[in-house]
Amino acid sequence: MPIQYLTADAVRVAEHATGDLLANGTLMRRASAGVARAVIGELNRTGGCYGRAVGLVIGAGNNGGDALYAGAILARRGVRCSAVLLVPDRAHAGGLAALRAAGGRVVDVLPVSLDMVVDGVLGIGGTGPLRPAAAEVFAQVTAPIVAVDLPSGIDADTGVVNDPSVRAAITVTFGAYRNLHLLAAPRCGRIDLVDIGLPPTDTPDGLFSLTDADVAGLWPVPGPADDKYTQGVVGIVAGSARYPGAAILASGAAVSATSGMTRYVGSAADQVVSHYPEVVAANGLADAGKVQAWAVGPGMGTGDEALEILRTVLATDLPVLVDADGLTVLAQNLDLVRGRSAPTLLTPHAGEFARLAGTGVGDDRLSAVRALAAELGATVLLKGRITLVATPTGRVYGNDAGSSWAATAGAGDVLTGIAGSLLAAGLEPALAGACAARVHALAAARAAAGAPIGASALLAAVRPVIRDLRNA
Numbered sequence: 508m509p510i511q512y513l514t515a516d517a518v519r520v521a522e523h524a525t526g527d528l529l530a531n532g533t534l535m536r537r538a539s540a541g542v543a544r545a546v547i548g549e550l551n552r553t554g555g556c557y558g559r560a561v562g563l564v565i566g567a568g569n570n571g572g573d574a575l576y577a578g579a580i581l582a583r584r585g586v587r588c589s590a591v592l593l594v595p596d597r598a599h600a601g602g603l604a605a606l607r608a609a610g611g612r613v614v615d616v617l618p619v620s621l622d623m624v625v626d627g628v629l630g631i632g633g634t635g636p637l638r639p640a641a642a643e644v645f646a647q648v649t650a651p652i653v654a655v656d657l658p659s660g661i662d663a664d665t666g667v668v669n670d671p672s673v674r675a676a677i678t679v680t681f682g683a684y685r686n687l688h689l690l691a692a693p694r695c696g697r698i699d700l701v702d703i704g705l706p707p708t709d710t711p712d713g714l715f716s717l718t719d720a721d722v723a724g725l726w727p728v729p730g731p732a733d734d735k736y737t738q739g740v741v742g743i744v745a746g747s748a749r750y751p752g753a754a755i756l757a758s759g760a761a762v763s764a765t766s767g768m769t770r771y772v773g774s775a776a777d778q779v780v781s782h783y784p785e786v787v788a789a790n791g792l793a794d795a796g797k798v799q800a801w802a803v804g805p806g807m808g809t810g811d812e813a814l815e816i817l818r819t820v821l822a823t824d825l826p827v828l829v830d831a832d833g834l835t836v837l838a839q840n841l842d843l844v845r846g847r848s849a850p851t852l853l854t855p856h857a858g859e860f861a862r863l864a865g866t867g868v869g870d871d872r873l874s875a876v877r878a879l880a881a882e883l884g885a886t887v888l889l890k891g892r893i894t895l896v897a898t899p900t901g902r903v904y905g906n907d908a909g910s911s912w913a914a915t916a917g918a919g920d921v922l923t924g925i926a927g928s929l930l931a932a933g934l935e936p937a938l939a940g941a942c943a944a945r946v947h948a949l950a951a952a953r954a955a956a957g958a959p960i961g962a963s964a965l966l967a968a969v970r971p972v973i974r975d976l977r978n979a
């Protein structure tokens with residue numbers, strides 16, 4: 508099942524639906540127990556709880572309440588808890604009383620030597636960066652930070668990382684992940700999801716991520732009745748005789764990602780076939796043969812010939828993926844995609860995105876990719892460390908690559924080949940893009956294993972990654 512990420516409003520709706528559990532403080536008690544559990548786990552891992560020192564940084568709302576109640580649990584375990592109240596008269600009264608009753612103390616300045624710090628400044632009620640007083644406190648912190656709900660200063664809905672904001676080693680969240688846990692994953696550290704008894708939320712046009720099991724389950728493999736045609740033939744249009752690399756990488760990725768058949772169209776046919784003899788190549792669209800999807804664009808040039816090819820493939824009723832040079836051409840001819848009813852997947856990086864949208868991606872990548880997908884009536888895959896794939900209705904799949912090893916020349920061509928072959932196999936564009944992004948990221952990390960890679964190494968890791976996912 509895909510993991511769902513909620514907006515702050517959706518979280519509040521779910522909390523209110525619990526009625527008494529919210530009103531009588533049960534939710535907060537469960538949340539704070541989860542925070543305390545994470546801190547205790549870390550303290551035990553590094554020598555035990557008794558006599559250790561934990562700092563609490565407390566804001567004006569319920570986020571601070573969670574932290575104060577967690578501090579009370581820790582204090583009862585013999586942890587020395589010191590709390591800085593950023594807005595003393597608005598600190599959560601019940602939480603403060605509990606902390607004091609358990610032996611925790613309120614201080615003006617955190618002790619210098621601390622084993623851990625709990626960030627209870629801002630949760631889903633926060634907006635903008637840390638204010639100066641909070642920033643000053645965190646500037647002195649060297650101990651690992653456990654963030655309550657989210658690292659303060661990061662926007663819950665957009666994941667925008669304001670400056671200054673907290674960088675957490677562990678983030679403990681409650682009932683459901685929030686958007687930022689995916690969009691700003693590198694700032695959250697390990698994320699612990701604590702069950703506090705929220706009802707399930709159903710927002711089809713929300714933000715999701717696929718699990719490895721989802722990807723394995725969706726990956727097309729030949730069934731007993733399949734032959735080389737029935738699994739979906741992808742047609743790759745890429746590269747040129749002068750620049751064959753993109754053609755070779757995209758075709759090779761298509762060959763690796765699914766069984767069946769890969770066709771290639773373009774002037775690098777000889778080079779492609781010499782690398783991958785199984786590819787059926789043609790020089791032009793007219794003699795390409797039948798395909799179930801087209802993947803068009805890497806290294807194809809941006810001249811009249813490229814425009815003619817785009818016009819032809821986008822006029823078919825087949826699924827089409829457009830990437831790289833194809834996107835640059837498309838940006839001048841957006842009507843070619845606006846009028847389409849067949850599935851369309853556009854795979855821009857930030858620069859190509861700006862060409863298509865007429866404006867840069869900006870900090871709020873989620874809103875930007877949704878807006879472009881809606882405007883063009885196409886699925887848009889925005890590349891990056893966190894790849895976002897948005898449908899025209901606003902459903903978004905995100906994938907955190909977990910590393911940036913895929914930031915290498917030619918890696919995009921590999922993504923095109925993988926996603927194109929999944930489209931040909933019949934996956935809807937958003938799932939084709941999301942599955943491809945995940946396998947691509949895993950292949951990059953596996954190939955790199957700590958050392959730089961080129962796209963050929965990434966491509967070579969695609970099959971082992973798919974095999975491991977399917978065998979897990």
Ligand SMILES: NC(=O)C1=CN([C@@H]2O[C@H](COP(=O)(O)OP(=O)(O)OC[C@H]3O[C@@H](n4cnc5c(N)ncnc54)[C@H](O)[C@@H]3O)[C@@H](O)[C@H]2O)[C@@H](O)CC1
Nearest residue numbers: 534535538567568569570629630631632633634635636656
């Ligand atoms: N409602 C509940 O019973 C529950 C709430 N929970 C916790 O409560 C949090 C939400 O609590 P709140 O709605 O009180 O909001 P927060 O605690 O996130 O924020 C509190 C207040 O801080 C102020 N503020 C906003 N931005 C600021 C900034 N940049 N600098 C300084 N102050 C700023 C605002 O006045 C805001 O209302 C969740 O994130 C979660 O940690 C959990 O305990 C689960 C149950």
Ligand SMILES: [K+]
Nearest residue numbers: 626629655657
């Ligand atoms: K926080």
